[in-house]
Amino acid sequence: MTNHPATPHLDQIKTPADLHGLSDADLTRVANDLRTETITAVSRTGGHLGAGLGVVELTVAIHAVFDTPRDKLVWDVSHQCYPHKILTGRRDLMPTLRKKDGISGFTKRSESPYDPFGAAHSSTSISAALGFAVARDLGGVPDTGAGDAIAVIGDGALSGGMAYEAMNNAGHLGKRLIVILNDNEMSIAPPTGAMSAYLSRLYAGAPFQELKAAAKGAVSLLPPPFQEGARRAKELIKSATVGGTLFEELGFSYVGPIDGHDMEQLMSVLRTVKARADGPILIHAITKKGKGYAHAEGRADRGHASAPFDVTTGNQRKAPSNAPSYTKTFAQALIREAEGDDKIVAVTAAMPDGTGLDLFAERFPKRCFDVGIAEQHAVTFCAGMAAGGLKPFCALYSTFLQRGYDQVVHDVAIQRLPVRFAIDRAGLVGADGATHAGSYDIGFLANLPGFVVMAAADEAELVHMVATAAAHDEGPIAFRFPRGEGVGVDMPERGVPLEIGRARMISEGNKVALLSFGTRLSEVQKAAEALAAKGITPTIVDARFAKPLDEEMILQLAAHHEALITIEEGAIGGFGSHVAQLLAENAVFDRGLKYRSMVLPDVFIDQASPADMYAVAAMNAEHIEARVLDVLGVATLGQRAGT
Numbered sequence: 001m002t003n004h005p006a007t008p009h010l011d012q013i014k015t016p017a018d019l020h021g022l023s024d025a026d027l028t029r030v031a032n033d034l035r036t037e038t039i040t041a042v043s044r045t046g047g048h049l050g051a052g053l054g055v056v057e058l059t060v061a062i063h064a065v066f067d068t069p070r071d072k073l074v075w076d077v078s079h080q081c082y083p084h085k086i087l088t089g090r091r092d093l094m095p096t097l098r099k100k101d102g103i104s105g106f107t108k109r110s111e112s113p114y115d116p117f118g119a120a121h122s123s124t125s126i127s128a129a130l131g132f133a134v135a136r137d138l139g140g141v142p143d144t145g146a147g148d149a150i151a152v153i154g155d156g157a158l159s160g161g162m163a164y165e166a167m168n169n170a171g172h173l174g175k176r177l178i179v180i181l182n183d184n185e186m187s188i189a190p191p192t193g194a195m196s197a198y199l200s201r202l203y204a205g206a207p208f209q210e211l212k213a214a215a216k217g218a219v220s221l222l223p224p225p226f227q228e229g230a231r232r233a234k235e236l237i238k239s240a241t242v243g244g245t246l247f248e249e250l251g252f253s254y255v256g257p258i259d260g261h262d263m264e265q266l267m268s269v270l271r272t273v274k275a276r277a278d279g280p281i282l283i284h285a286i287t288k289k290g291k292g293y294a295h296a297e298g299r300a301d302r303g304h305a306s307a308p309f310d311v312t313t314g315n316q317r318k319a320p321s322n323a324p325s326y327t328k329t330f331a332q333a334l335i336r337e338a339e340g341d342d343k344i345v346a347v348t349a350a351m352p353d354g355t356g357l358d359l360f361a362e363r364f365p366k367r368c369f370d371v372g373i374a375e376q377h378a379v380t381f382c383a384g385m386a387a388g389g390l391k392p393f394c395a396l397y398s399t400f401l402q403r404g405y406d407q408v409v410h411d412v413a414i415q416r417l418p419v420r421f422a423i424d425r426a427g428l429v430g431a432d433g434a435t436h437a438g439s440y441d442i443g444f445l446a447n448l449p450g451f452v453v454m455a456a457a458d459e460a461e462l463v464h465m466v467a468t469a470a471a472h473d474e475g476p477i478a479f480r481f482p483r484g485e486g487v488g489v490d491m492p493e494r495g496v497p498l499e500i501g502r503a504r505m506i507s508e509g510n511k512v513a514l515l516s517f518g519t520r521l522s523e524v525q526k527a528a529e530a531l532a533a534k535g536i537t538p539t540i541v542d543a544r545f546a547k548p549l550d551e552e553m554i555l556q557l558a559a560h561h562e563a564l565i566t567i568e569e570g571a572i573g574g575f576g577s578h579v580a581q582l583l584a585e586n587a588v589f590d591r592g593l594k595y596r597s598m599v600l601p602d603v604f605i606d607q608a609s610p611a612d613m614y615a616v617a618a619m620n621a622e623h624i625e626a627r628v629l630d631v632l633g634v635a636t637l638g639q640r641a642g643t
């Protein structure tokens with residue numbers, strides 16, 4: 001492990017109030033230490049690196065000028081909040097970042113009064129900050145007091161529709177509200193879309209212009225040293241036909257662009273804004289993702305997320321993988337299908353690497369669409385393409401699909417449009433914690449009329465499900481698969497479409513049937529091995545479909561076993577509930593079947609490794625084994641024998 005580099009200036013800062021009154025030069029020294037400390041911390045735990053490094057000066061300046069936690073600082077997505085955590089009393093806890101029982105990788109209300117609003121999904125900060133501003137003006141007094149409301153939002157997050165809904169509302173209400181646009185010209189991947197191009201035009205080719213846009217209306221908001229320059233700039237642009245900025249049209253005063261790494265500029269602009277703002281104001285700060293750490297700056301994603309790494313070499317310490325990841329398997333299978341069918345197109349919402357669609361885009365650049373952080377649009381865009389005769393695959397993480405739910409119902413399901421949903425990161429995902437868990441998609445999709453809902457039990461099954469989705473033109477279809485590596489099964493040459501609504505018998509046994517939906521199948525098989533040693537041979541079935549259910553098979557299992565247990569990587573109200581409904585309606589319980597369902601517990605599970613999270617959820621092999629013993633009454637007997 002590397003020695004802890006000295007950080008004498010940061011060491012003086014115990015709370016943000018200690019920054020008040022420091023000179024700009026001293027604040028710069030603190031910022032330099034804070035950058036070092038952030039790099040050291042993330043090198044040991046892994047996590048989001050590039051975004052935090054990009055806002056080090058901004059973080060120091062905001063805390064130096066504003067009075068947190070009375071003033072409410074709301075970080076958008078909040079993956080950039082590590083420097084903020086270090087400054088707000090959590091420095092000593094950084095070694096526990098994103099670990100079981102440790103601190104979260106995002107802001108979290110329950111963790112600190114300095115985190116007034118939790119986040120992890122993007123584009124929510126302006127809405128939340130506006131809520132704080134209105135609450136303040138209407139007499140709401142939270143425990144920490146009521147002060148200014150400040151949202152910090154990235155240019156990537158500004159591709160999400162909610163940010164505009166919030167600005168539209170804020171411009172109309174006219175309340176004092178401070179939005180800082182942290183523009184690093186990066187999302188995870190390079191940002192896409194017209195808005196990104198617009199932001200670039202605001203400062204393209206010109207030196208930092210606190211001047212230009214300020215010249216168009218916000219001169220009085222600038223500190224005096226900038227005002228002269230702004231007047232000059234005004235003269236310069238008089239002849240040019242530059243309209244008001246989009247932000248001004250929305251009712252915001254616009255200040256910028258400013259250099260988000262220049263402490264003097266930051267401090268003078270923030271001080272002046274604090275002293276004079278009387279309505280919504282947007283400060284446009286230009287920053288560099290990964291700033292100050294060459295190994296992050298040099299990476300294609302600017303060090304967006306990292307495993308633990310060696311600070312000197314930048315080399316990440318990742319365990320070698322044994323089997324292909326589900327994500328890559330999906331991408332390769334989709335490419336193979338698309339080679340034979342030119343109607344197949346694919347859509348990602350700002351996650352080309354995360355969904356594997358970067359590979360698809362390399363092969364079919366015209367048939368792949370990165371729409372930005374815009375899941376709602378992604379879903380309806382796919383619905384339109386499906387109505388227009390294409391075969392769209394909408395590739396989203398389970399957790400982010402949540403944002404497009406009304407679009408799934410209203411635009412896709414009701415119109416029975418054949419949109420294919422490839423749902424990655426299904427189930428518990430690990431270090432990102434509860435905000436990123438893919439817990440609900442089975443429940444919220446399987447209750448929609450006409451939807452087909454599948455879960456892959458292993459990577460070979462995933463290949464068949466991609467083929468099934470490609471072939472299914474009758475209506476919407478979804479298949480879910482987890483984060484991480486497959487189990488190492490033999491892979492088929494090509495995917496073969498599955499018969500819709502047919503389960504797969506894995507092994508026939510007696511007394512108890514284990515009906516698995518998704519990748520818990522391997523845990524079920526491990527449990528079965530342990531049970532075999534105890535003389536119990538369960539029947540094992542891979543359900544493949546939560547909708548439509550293989551009713552015939554399930555009723556057969558119920559008829560020929562004493563007990564039936566379902567297991568799925570999803571919350572209550574999913575596969576198991578549909579099975580229970582089927583059994584109830586067919587009077588199976590009247591005849592005495594012992595039925596149990598293993599679902600995620602009815603709590604939000606904090607971050608840990610996926611295996612640890614499944615342990616908390618009691619869904620690993622040992623728990624399945626215990627459940628079988630319990631339902632058959634064996635555990636009780638065993639305990640009695642032992643006492």
Ligand SMILES: Cc1ncc(C[n+]2csc(CCOP(=O)(O)OP(=O)(O)O)c2C)c(N)n1
Pocket residue numbers: 050051054077079080120121122153154155156157158184186187188289349350351373375400403
């Ligand atoms: C609704 C939603 N979709 C996708 C993501 C995944 N995601 C996390 S950070 C990020 C990029 C954010 O870019 P930006 O706001 O510019 O911040 P930067 O990382 O560049 O500082 C994305 C797409 C998310 N957090 N929320």
